[in-house]
Amino acid sequence: MSERIIGTVKWFNGEKGYGFLSQENGPDVFVHYSAIEGSGYRSL
Numbered sequence: 001m002s003e004r005i006i007g008t009v010k011w012f013n014g015e016k017g018y019g020f021l022s023q024e025n026g027p028d029v030f031v032h033y034s035a036i037e038g039s040g041y042r043s044l
Contacts, residue, residue, distance in 0.1 A: 005029050 005021060010028055012019030017033035 002035060005031075 005023065007021035007023040007029060010020040010022045012031070019031055020028045021031055022028055
């Protein structure tokens with residue numbers, strides 16, 4: 001099951017569909033476009 005993470009986009013490669021989020025209190029988090037909620041969104 002997925003967990004909702006709140007953070008700032010550190011970097012995101014729209015062509016490859018993945019990147020990392022920086023959390024205020026914790027390690028950077030890998031994110032893949034398939035985890036983005038919202039119809040039609042594939043980038044951050």
